[in-house]
Amino acid sequence: MISVTLPAHLRDLARVTGPVQLQIEEPVTQRAILDALEVAYPMLRGTIRDIATKERRPFIRFFACGEDLSHEPADAAVPVEVASGKQPFRIIGALAGG
DSSP: OEEEEOOHHHHHHHTOSSOEEEOOOSSOBHHHHHHHHHHHOGGGTTTSBOTTTOOBOTTEEEEETTEEOTTSOTTSBOOHHHHTTSSOEEEEEOOOOO
16 A cells, blocks of 8 residues: 655545555556546546646645655656555645745
């Protein structure tokens, strides 16, 4: 099982209170995680990535094992610790300012 943490506003939208658990077949990629998340929680479609292009939305970031995976290819494998369920895949709402 893959553990996915969501920012508070997306947890509210999905009506969950903690990390989401998803069963994903190998290979475990960002695309596979987001596809499974949108199937399990259809109300999240279009909030994390664009519905048409499937590109990550601005101000949404992906982290795992202390690394920013936001600019990694969507079909690249996530770290083994995430794929094995030892570490969560974190979806974070980024802030802008100066």
